[in-house]
Amino acid sequence: MRAAALIVGALLLSACATFARQGEPIDFSTVDRGTHSGIEQAGCCVIQTNEQFAALWAELYRTRHPEPPMPVVDFDHEVVVAVFQGRQPSGGYAVEVQAVRRIGRRAVVHVAQTVPEPGDMVTMALTAPYHVVRFTRPESGVIFCGSPAGQGGEPAF
Template sequence: MKKLATLAVTLLLFSCNTGKKVVSNESAPEFKVLTVSEYKGKEKKMYEVIQNEAQLKALYAAVEDPEVPTIDFKKSRIVALFLGEKNSGGYGIAVDKVTEKDNVVWVTVKETKPAAGEMSTMAITRPFTIVKIHTTKPIEFK
């Protein structure tokens, strides 16, 4: 009888579902880095979202790159990240991650700089990164 009671209590405990379901409306659109350089970026720090061929050609002309990629703007957008002018090398800017939440694509930007005492190029640099994101939804930065 004692075994039967223990079995009944055990079954009762296992049948209770106390776990919470976590529902997330966050996803991660695919992205691809197209161009990265420490030179030929813009003088001021800025982020740009490119939505058509004319803007893309203007962007690649501004960074003096003659090889403009072919982009299907019905499916993708281009993000250009400019760190601005720096007085030495060792600086960089990149996409850390891309997420989608509440119908908005969020691009998390990561900036790098030389560590204290680290040797770096003594030249004026203007780091930038150009990334293709597989989305047509609004893009915001953080």
């Protein structure tokens, strides 16, 4: 079982490396990024409606008051993608959407994670890193490479 998991992981990494060299870049912009979200589980999600975005926004800021105003997104033409690293025991952790590329009719979102090395000087506070971006709606879905919780696009909240 463990060998099978290693093989699947290696194949996914190989596929992500292939995706990184293919397709055309898609411009994206950061909606928000930080280290303290209300979402404590690692994951990723694709937001396609105002209702989904409002639910994400409320969960993202449930630990902050006042909640900042939610940006206006034209979901007829754009999607919002969010990645979460989950609750971490200290500072020094980060998650970032590094690139979005169009391959065929899909968008491939490349995610990078930062983890502190043993002995690094970090804050001793719980963190929950996240990155939320928006880009032009792809014709046929979104694929995540290097995401905190696998290749899916299921809501993490």
